[in-house]
Amino acid sequence: MQTLEARNLSVRFNGQSILQDITCHADEGEFMAIVGPNGAGKTTLLRVILGLVKPSSGDLLVYGKPPQDADPKLLGYVPQIKTLDRSFPALAVELVVSGIRHRWPGIIKPEERSRALDALEQVGARALANRALNSLSGGELQRVYLACSIVRRPRLIVMDEPATGIDMVAQKTLYQILEDYRKNNKSTVVMVTHDWGIANHHATSVLVLNRDMIDFGSPKDVLTNENLAKAYGHAGHPMLPIIE
Amino acid sequence: MFDILTYPFMQYALIAGVMVGFLASYYGVFVVQRGLSFLGDGLAHAAFGGVALGILLCVQPLWIGVPFTVIVAIGITWVRNRTRLASDTVIGIFFATSMALGIIFLRLTPGYSPDALGLLFGSILTVNPLLDLWIIAVVTVVSLFTIPLWGRWSYATFDREMGMVDRLPVLRDDYLISVLIAITVVVSVKVVGIVLVAAFLVIPAATGRLMARTFSSMTWYSIAIGVFTAVVGLLVSFRLNLPSGATIVLTQGLVFVIVMLLTQLALGRGTKRREAAPATPKNTP
Numbered sequence: 122m123q124t125l126e127a128r129n130l131s132v133r134f135n136g137q138s139i140l141q142d143i144t145c146h147a148d149e150g151e152f153m154a155i156v157g158p159n160g161a162g163k164t165t166l167l168r169v170i171l172g173l174v175k176p177s178s179g180d181l182l183v184y185g186k187p188p189q190d191a192d193p194k195l196l197g198y199v200p201q202i203k204t205l206d207r208s209f210p211a212l213a214v215e216l217v218v219s220g221i222r223h224r225w226p227g228i229i230k231p232e233e234r235s236r237a238l239d240a241l242e243q244v245g246a247r248a249l250a251n252r253a254l255n256s257l258s259g260g261e262l263q264r265v266y267l268a269c270s271i272v273r274r275p276r277l278i279v280m281d282e283p284a285t286g287i288d289m290v291a292q293k294t295l296y297q298i299l300e301d302y303r304k305n306n307k308s309t310v311v312m313v314t315h316d317w318g319i320a321n322h323h324a325t326s327v328l329v330l331n332r333d334m335i336d337f338g339s340p341k342d343v344l345t346n347e348n349l350a351k352a353y354g355h356a357g358h359p360m361l362p363i364i365e
Numbered sequence: 366m367f368d369i370l371t372y373p374f375m376q377y378a379l380i381a382g383v384m385v386g387f388l389a390s391y392y393g394v395f396v397v398q399r400g401l402s403f404l405g406d407g408l409a410h411a412a413f414g415g416v417a418l419g420i421l422l423c424v425q426p427l428w429i430g431v432p433f434t435v436i437v438a439i440g441i442t443w444v445r446n447r448t449r450l451a452s453d454t455v456i457g458i459f460f461a462t463s464m465a466l467g468i469i470f471l472r473l474t475p476g477y478s479p480d481a482l483g484l485l486f487g488s489i490l491t492v493n494p495l496l497d498l499w500i501i502a503v504v505t506v507v508s509l510f511t512i513p514l515w516g517r518w519s520y521a522t523f524d525r526e527m528g529m530v531d532r533l534p535v536l537r538d539d540y541l542i543s544v545l546i547a548i549t550v551v552v553s554v555k556v557v558g559i560v561l562v563a564a565f566l567v568i569p570a571a572t573g574r575l576m577a578r579t580f581s582s583m584t585w586y587s588i589a590i591g592v593f594t595a596v597v598g599l600l601v602s603f604r605l606n607l608p609s610g611a612t613i614v615l616t617q618g619l620v621f622v623i624v625m626l627l628t629q630l631a632l633g634r635g636t637k638r639r640e641a642a643p644a645t646p647k648n649t650p
Binding site: 171172173189193196198200204205206208209210211212215216219222223224225226227228253 | 398515516517519520522523524526527529530531532533574577578579580581582583
């Protein structure tokens with residue numbers, strides 16, 4: 122079953138083209154990585170998938186519907202941790218429960234706590250349940266955000282550069298957890314990343330962007346020196362040796 | 366001390382103080398966490414323009430002050446959402462324009478306007494039963510309507526984008542919160558005055574933030590501090606013959622300083638305890 126399908130999708134803001142003629146798809150259980158340089162329109166594409174931006178032309182369907190009409194319960198969103206307001210007083214378990222309620226919890230019911238602890242257990246962060254969010258490291262915070270996403274058992278997980286600001290060990294743990302969840306639940310993952318190595322190792326399909334669509338397909342076919350040069354304007358991407 | 370509670374004017378003042386303290390400190394948590402502290406000041410000065418227009422037109426000032434301030438609140442939110450200007454810039458523009466309008470309206474008012482000074486510095490001891498009823502009605506209606514929205518507003522306060530992804534009416538709530546803060550400000554002006562009304566929105570919530578680990582406890586602490594300082598400030602102002610609005614705000618400031626010092630002390634002790642604790646051996650199971 123197709124989770125996500127974009128056909129000739131274009132987005133323009135104030136007469137300026139942000140995305141041009143994007144065609145791609147992700148089937149159930151797939152992991153699609155969106156890669157490209159800064160300003161390539163990766164986050165805009167993510168915002169279209171999340172229903173926050175409407176396409177100027179073409180269309181994008183999530184489970185056969187425009188994203189605005191798709192059931193938000195099917196969707197788990199993991200934002201960049203750098204967007205977290207660290208002055209907001211909150212415990213990790215509260216953030217996870219907010220994933221169930223789609224509201225911030227005042228009083229947490231026992232069954233909600235139990236579901237939240239299960240989700241934290243799945244990401245190896247049960248011990249963090251009663252820790253303040255502003256006391257967590259980047260890697261810990263990213264796992265709590267992931268628990269907040271998977272607690273609603275989404276069929277589509279959308280992640281915006283989840284590894285930004287976290288160390289290599291925490292990144293490896295995060296991707297392993299994500300892989301396990303995806304395989305066990307046949308969920309689809311769409312992730313924006315700068316890291317071609319991660320796209321190469323984990324993704325089942327890759328979309329290379331630089332406002333225009335450069336290529337879409339399996340990592341082996343798409344992550345080539347030629348596409349790298351087209352996307353970045355040179356062939357000096359630091360992750361290239363890993364791909365080769 | 367408590368014999369003063371037998372005076373009817375004091376009873377009316379206490380009711381008004383408690384009601385305003387409750388409402389302002391409830392909205393205060395959203396004002397503080399959304400970085401809108403300057404909004405309270407801006408709307409208070411907008412209220413001055415509206416109330417001055419009421420004085421000029423010889424009608425009950427609050428009848429003009431409320432809609433005038435609500436329109437300014439909607440204007441601030443609209444311009445903030447539609448332009449790339451920062452919140453404080455937009456608020457500053459509306460703040461100064463409304464204040465200038467208020468000064469012109471008062472200048473055009475024939476004769477002396479004693480209400481104007483009361484507006485600037487508050488006159489809680491002149492609150493009458495009718496105004497008390499008005500304040501109680503506003504606080505009750507607004508509370509019943511908005512307390513169920515606490516979870517939704519808090520979620521969008523934590524992360525706007527997550528709220529939008531979950532299809533919450535985040536933009537509509539921006540307007541709603543601004544309008545309700547405008548109503549709170551106009552209701553509070555009689556108690557504390559335009560000059561100091563922003564303190565009611567900011568200081569109890571900021572003190573609550575220092576004490577709280579969760580947003581719900583921050584909300585409860587803020588309300589408790591808002592109500593407590595209104596009562597204590599009012600009683601002290603009567604006993605020492607000081608201006609009531611200023612005394613309430615000074616009480617809030619004092620509570621903030623005490624809480625800040627105590628939390629810093631507790632943090633320092635926690636750090637020392639951790640440093641003094643023996644390191645756990647790595648092979649300990």
